[in-house]
Amino acid sequence: MTWLATGNLVQTAAITKVPLPTIKHWKKQPWWKEAVDTFYDDDKQELDAKYQKIVRKALTVMDDRLTNGNFQLDQKTGRILRVPVSLSDSHKVMKDLVDQQQVLRKDQKEEQQQAQVSANETLLKLAKQFADMAKGNVMKDVTPGTTYEMEQAAIETLQEAETAQEVSAPTLT
Numbered sequence: 001m002t003w004l005a006t007g008n009l010v011q012t013a014a015i016t017k018v019p020l021p022t023i024k025h026w027k028k029q030p031w032w033k034e035a036v037d038t039f040y041d042d043d044k045q046e047l048d049a050k051y052q053k054i055v056r057k058a059l060t061v062m063d064d065r066l067t068n069g070n071f072q073l074d075q076k077t078g079r080i081l082r083v084p085v086s087l088s089d090s091h092k093v094m095k096d097l098v099d100q101q102q103v104l105r106k107d108q109k110e111e112q113q114q115a116q117v118s119a120n121e122t123l124l125k126l127a128k129q130f131a132d133m134a135k136g137n138v139m140k141d142v143t144p145g146t147t148y149e150m151e152q153a154a155i156e157t158l159q160e161a162e163t164a165q166e167v168s169a170p171t172l173t
Contacts, residue, residue: 029136
């Protein structure tokens with residue numbers, strides 16, 4: 001998407017050779033926002049993968065340093081030695097990692113809670129609709145995607161159920 005790279009509709013029109021009024025019209029269309037959102041989502045995923053790769057390398061280096069020590073030049077012999085990491089450096093690494101771990105766990109927990117709330121809301125809505133149907137209140141709230149045929153089918157199903165109940169009910173004579 002040239003517009004995302006330039007941030008300018010005039011430059012985008014010049015580069016793509018699409019008339020500026022056409023681009024302005026396109027920008028007002030619903031699919032434009034969807035395309036931009038898709039681009040940003042893809043870009044986020046790509047960056048996240050790169051960050052994960054860097055984080056893993058950094059964690060490997062930190063693990064090596066904490067386990068084997070830092071590199072230090074021995075002035076007398078000219079050799080590079082491994083010396084233990086200082087207590088303050090170890091503490092800082094530990095504190096930063098624990099803080100990040102808590103943030104990740106908090107985010108994960110919030111996502112799980114949101115999913116649970118969403119599922120509970122859906123179940124409550126369905127329970128209410130079933131209760132309304134059982135009482136004979138059929139689809140008073142028309143939601144997007146609900147068709148006339150669906151409503152008629154629901155009414156017919158309820159009428160059939162009522163008829164079946166009347167037929168199966170014993171008569172006292």
